Amino acid sequence: MASSNFIDYVKINCRSGAGGAGSVHFRREKHTPKGGPDGGDGGRGGHIILRGNSQLWTLLHLKYRKHVKAGNGVAGEGGRRSGAEGEDMYLDVPLGTIARNSESNEKIAEITEEGQEIILFPGGRGGLGNDHFKSATQQAPYYAQPGEPGSEEWVVLELKLLADVGLVGFPNAGKSTLLSVLSSARPEIADYPFTTLVPNLGVVAYRDYKSFVMADIPGIIEGAAQGKGLGLRFLRHIERNSILLFLIPATSENIRQEYNTLLNELREFNPELMDKTRLLAITKIDLIDEEARIKLESDLPKKLPIAYISAISQRGLDELKDIIWQNLTTTEPV
Template sequence: MASSNFIDYVKIHARSGAGGAGSIHFRREKYVDKGGPDGGDGGRGGHVILKGNTQLWTLLHLKYTKHVKADAGKAGEGGRRAGAQGKDIFLEVPLGTIAKDAETGKILAEITEEGQEIILLPGGRGGLGNDHFKTSTKQTPQYAQPGEPEQEMWVVLELKVLADVGLVGFPNAGKSTLLSVVSAARPEIADYPFTTLTPNLGVVAYRDYKSFVMADIPGIIEGASQGKGLGLRFLRHIERNSLLLFMIPADSEDLAAEYETLLNELRQYNPSLLDKQRLIAISKIDLIEAGQRDELIKQLPAEIPNILISAITQEGIEQLKDLIWTTLNKSLSVY
């Protein structure tokens, strides 16, 4: 099934490489019976590195990768020859990936740009060879540094979809239909709850070759913040959206109550989500009489911009794009 291809959570045991030991070596050549110390340094151990890749949109490629281990550095050699560095391990991840310590939950790294590289676990430093420890009073040091040990931990990689606009609404609010109309995305659409089981991204073309990214987040239900329905599995994707577009169908029994329920689920999950810019789209207006429209608008909070749309008849779609673009760029228009 296509839904199984979207993986946004993996747990991996990562281990960096140990540093190579410094060399204890003395120069030995013909006619040089007391050559000085010339032990080389050990090589650095390999890092475990996260790297952003815009060609990836899921963590599927890491689903069965349970252990990653970078190579250890090589030991130093005589003649002041340094040991080779251990090979680094690169974990390529989609933009929006967060790495956490699996035991403490501490955020270790966050990838948001193409080609961005963050060392997740540094390799151990190579030890210094005995050449570094010679002095005027100790000209034949019989010791060198060992390499630093490797580091290891269980790491959780968690993907949060990056988008300009996140669609928020109950199942069957028309989110997938809207995304299919305004972009080239083709999410599964059917008249039953939870048709959308994975976040879908679409690039919405705007005027003068401008565009913005819209994300269809699987439907929220009451109690989602406590794990009901699809619950916490997809609420985290909303955290990365710049603007939240609440979609409430025109045939809803109580628009105001539906909006408040959605708002409360976001509040329970993460109160900071309420600081994001919000818009309300009343969808499926083709299902109601024209005279009922004013009554619908009166049910909604006056301080939140709203618009009536129909993805079927295309009514209000261009105006919705204008409203989204204006809202996204509101902070820029001040200057």
């Protein structure tokens, strides 16, 4: 999968439709030459609507769609006939998409469910026809309301992947390999930094037909929160994960220091990430002997659920899934 196919940020100009004008019309028939006002109402303008679509996982389909315009409402007619409503414009987006005002950065909407619809910009109301303005003192009003204008604004759509477990680690920590073994996802895997250039999602099967979603987030480096490496672009996806699973190779020179560095990058990016459940997996455990394992255990963070795994030899994977599931079904962070 090429990185150019994963788009998680687009900016679009949206314009909802204007309402149709009300009609100024008087009933004119052969036997009722002075039949009175019967002007119909104008139709409302079309809405700009954000809609959740679970079949989408990127905003690529909106990358080159810079302007979105809904239809205008149709003017009312005589005989109290209302004008047609303007055509609504739907923007289908992946689950986890947030819409923000491009100038204030204020959140307008958030899509989290399949089929969820949120009106980003409502169409203008249609004007009332002159039939509404007749009275005892004004029996022949030559007045109808114009339709209200629609709204026009630039909106930013930002995708934050929805996953139960987010994999956090430096490049080459084994995140892609683990995801490929636990799920049917097939991320690119190679022995060099930044193999993963885009987030990958995989569904992990668990006991009794249960499952959970795991996300492989591109590798973080020290300074990612300040924009170094690839981390800054993809750190936003970690905000949506219920559990953060830190992956650190058993061959690391200082596991505790690596863990603290990763934790610090997340804290600098968003302090609220510290409230999420954190788990630690020591990867590539097959590359060290028992003596080295005993030695590294003494230097691991305390009070943190830890699994020892090897994705290649598939050691400890069932135990890891047990730990993940236990914490997913626990309300309080561990």
